[in-house]
Each structure stands twice: as C-alpha cells, then as structure tokens.
Amino acid sequence: MLFLQALLSGILTGGVYALAGIGMSLVFGVMNISNFAHGDLMMLGMYLAYFAFTLLHIDPYLSLILIMPIAFLFGFMMEKVFINRVIYHPHQNQILLTVGLGLIMSNTALLAFTSDPKILTTSYSSSAFNIPGGIFLSVPLLISFLITCGITAILSLFLLKTSTGMALRATSQNREAAQLMGINVAKMSAIAFGIGTALAATAGALIAPTYYIHPLAGHSFLLKAFTICVLGGLGSVAGAGVGGLIIGVVEAMSSTYISSDWKDVVVFVLFLAVLLLRPQGLFGKKGGQA
C-alpha cells in the first residue's frame, strides 16, 4: 500500500516536473541555449493563474486557455528583443542574459506582489479519490497530470506532423543545414522560445492549486527542470518527459523508504550516475550537441 501510494503520487508529481522540463529541453534543442529564466517564467504562470482565479473567477485549469497564448506571446517577444542577440555568442553570455532576465522577473514580482506567499484555494484543493486499499489520489494533481499528458500529446503531434513542427525539428538537428534548406531559423527560434515559455507558464499554472505562489517559487523548479533535461538528454522532448516522471517517482520512493530529508541526495546521486554512465542522457544522441 505504501509502495503504491508513493508510486502513484510520484508519477502525478513527476508529470508536472516533466512539463517544466519539456519546455526547457525544446528551447535548448532548437536554440542551443540553457534558459535560466525558465523557473521565473513558471512563476509568472503561477501568478497569472492566481489572478485569473481571484480577479476574474476563472478556474485555474480553465485559465490555461488564457495563460498559454499570453505566455507564448511574452516568450516570442522576449526572444525577438533579447535572446536572439546572444544566439551565436558563447554560452556564458547566454547564461548571464537569461539569469539576468530571470532576476528582473523575480524581483519585479517581489516588488509588485510582496513576499507573502499566495495560496490558491479551490473547492477541490485538498480533495482526493479514494482507491480501495487505502490509496488516495489528489484530485488537483490528477487533473494536472491529465492536462500534462494532453499537452505533451498535442506537442508531439505538432512536432511530427505539421510543417512548422518539422522545421523546428530540422533547426534542432542542424541549424545551418536547415537555413540552407530555406527554413527561417530566426523565426523558428522565436517560436521555440514562445512554446517553451508557454509550457513553463502552463507548468506553473498547473502546480499553483497544489503549491504556494511566491516570487521566488520558480527557483526550486529551475534546478529540477535542468536536472530533468540533462537526465533525459538535452534537447530531447521525450527524454524530458520520461526524466520528469523518473524524478517524481524517485523523490516519492526515497521519502517513503529512506527519509524525505534525503530525497534530494538520492535524486542527485542518480543524476550523477546517469552522467557517468550515459553522459548524453537517457534519450540523447551520442556525440550530440552540448
């Protein structure tokens, strides 16, 4: 019973981690940029969901219909104004830029929303499905997980079947060759960053009803998203999905069988082991870009 409870809550929590990881991985794949503002973009998603709920009285899950296009536009503009200036520059410049943008976002949020954590309380915030055998599944987490699955499926279809999706993948595989084939790689970068931002904000909005909303809340998820990307293979969308689930389950298992105090240690030992044995990550291509 304890095992099943841990496995199921691990998978559900891992689903939301996966969504955060996928957005980051997509940006890395297409643009070869590690986006250190990813956690802060999640935080923006949390606040958007919170204000949609408190001011407009829209359910946090329904508000995704509003949040996703807003976040996409925000990311698209951010790429056009800032990120594309460093795309061919050394990694340290890119890191400084994205860290800087993240700091501006989190500190602006601190000034605007203060450091009081906001709690989003819906009618189902603490309700659960009782599965016979004494296992309880959190309703908000389950909804989040199903939405994550839906979004991941739509994203895969988009990447595999549409011409824009194929152009994105081509840019991800080889930027120069894609450009020579007539793909507008600058536009693809902006689209990828827009989608990445929309996914980050969605992950934030999905976690908002079960977490607390705080200007610095994105930081703990940034480290997780980064771990998930490297674990799954940088740039691999499927890898990020699986990586997220693995981290979720490992965290839940180590809190159950070792101690919740030790779960980060277990996660990072696993992370180091994967890096040693499979440096390209679980789904990464050998000798792929870094």
Added chain:
Amino acid sequence: MKQKFLSLIAAALLAFPLQASAVPLKIGFINSITGKEAQIGENLTNGAAMAIEDLKAKGIQVELVKEDDGGDPKNALAAYEKLVTRDGVIGVVGPYTSGCANVVASRADQYKVPLLVPAAAKEEITMKGYKNVFRLNAPANVYSSVLMKAVAPYKPKTIAYVYAATDFGVSTVKTAQENAAKMGLTEVANEKYQQGQPDYRASLAKVKAANPDLVFLVSYDADAILLMRQAKEIGLTPKAFLGAGAGYTTAQFAQQTEISNLVISATQWTDDVNWPGAADFALRYKAKYAKDPSYHAACAYEAMRIMVITASTAKTALKLQAALKAGTWNGIMGPVKFADYGGFTNQNNHPMLVQQISGAKYETVYPAQFSKKKLIYPFKR
C-alpha cells in the same frame, strides 16, 4: 567681508553641531526583511515600527538603524558587527530566526553591546551564559511542553513528528521527544522534511500507516498549509494535530477552514489574552497594517519598547546591560523579567499559550487562567 562672515558661521556650525540637541539614542534592529523568512520578518518590522511610534508620542526620541539579514546567519553577524562598530548603537533588537540569533549571540559578549532576541526559539541562545544576550520569548522546549500539558488529560498513547529540517524544527522536536518520554508517549514515526517541496504525501502516508494519536508538526509559513492539505488528501486523522508555532499560527493558515479547523498550536501571544494592552495593540495593528498581528509582531513590539525605554535612561551599552538584567516590565507580553533559571541566562520565563482554531479564528484554550474556551479533543474532519 561677507565671505569671512559666512565662513565664520560655517566654522561655528562645524564646531558645535551637537550642542543644541542631545546625543541621539541609537538602537540597532536586525531582521529578515528579504529571503525565505521575509513574510514573518514583515510582522517584526511592523511591530517594531509601532513601538517606535508609541515611544515618540511619549517624547522618547530614538534613531533606529535597521539591517536585513535575509535569513542568513553570515549576514546577521555582519549586520551586528556593522551596528556596533560603525553605527555605534548601544543595544540591538533581533535577529528573527534561531540560526541568525544563535550566531549573533555568540559575539555579543565580545563587543559588550546587549542583544535582545524578540522571537527566536532555539534554547541554546540563552544557555551559554552570555551576559549581553537577553531573550523575551519562551524557548523551543516550552512550545512542546505546553502543547503536551494541554492534551495530557486526554491520555494519548502514541505520537508522530513531522517537521522542517531547520534549526527551529530540529531543536523543537528534540525537546518534544524528551517531554513525550516523560508523559509515557511512544514515538511511532519521525519525518524530517526539506522546506519548499511540492509533495509531502509519501512522508504523510508513512505517518498515517503508523496510526498515531498525536501528530506533532513544526513548519514555517505556506509549508503548513501544503502539509495539512496533503494530510487531508491522504486521510490522515489523528486524535490531535499539534502545531508548534510558526506556520500554524498565521491568519493565512486559519483562513483555510477546510484544513485548519481544530488544529492546536502553541503561541507566544494571542489577541484575546488578558495581558495589559494586548487587545488594544491588536486593534491598532489591524487598523494600521490591514492584517491581524502574529505573535512575532507582539514580540518585536515589546522587545523594542523594553530596549528603547531602558536605553533612554541607561545611555551606555554597559549600563544598559545592567538595567536590562535588573528591570521588570509589564506590557502586551505579560510580565517580563530576564532571569537565570534551569540552565538559562537572561531568559524571560514567558508563559506560553495554547490556542485552537475554530471557524478561522484562534481561541486561547490553555492555560485556564488566560483562556475563555475549552480544548476540543479528539480531532474531527
């Protein structure tokens, strides 16, 4: 001629700047204004600010030098050293967290500038015999002992601990275990967690499997809400939830009626206690800051009031130390005296209160002489 006259005036101003007014009284205040504990820090900031205003209205002028430690002991120590060496304060109120206060306390005797800790709970702070360290609030061991005294008449048998892996969490649970052993309680689960995680379900499921009578919790801020939500989700229903201060004593927590109802907590202060000025302080605080004061606000108010009143007559750090040691006060925190007892030095033997949430409101339920309501036991959803 005109120039000569002006330079003469300038020289005169430079030479006698302080003759007209007395040397201003300078007091330092170290607090967590930013960082993880910033939300609670804000309560302390507000409480101290109200004390300064009240004293100004009574004609006591003071220059308060504020420092932010961001919840980091390194910064707290640097702030204390700056206050005593560069700013020349004669007394310091703060810091908020146990980790910060403990580090600063270790240097107070070296600089001989009295430190008045308003709300940090780690016992050690006043157990090392430091002459210049004073503490207003009750230390961590009282949190657990008063909670257990309140539920003792109902004869619980088993206890589980769920607590944040912080100085306050670990030291509170350590003394709780000693108190539980005295009461003959059997420990059936012990879950220490890292703050800020989205998922505590695995730990709570373990606690549920152990089926304890009492669940003893130590959490800050929003973690308390997350934990109690997830406890409800997985169906953890002990006979009592005992919240040791911090996150279980905030208005935000109480407002979450679905999860907060009947949760019992220990606190340094309530607004319905019969200590002089307590109710009036709560009213004025609410009018000024549009929220209910937490016990931290009351602690900071009283600590600042005691520090400034004492310093205004003592004038030097040395005399201030002696005056704090000798004095007694009676205000919104009840009777205050910095005494040496049970291994503590300069510790106010503050009587802690037990409160229970009923319909989003905290009601004092123990000790009987301070309370109007009775404890409800066992816990029901």
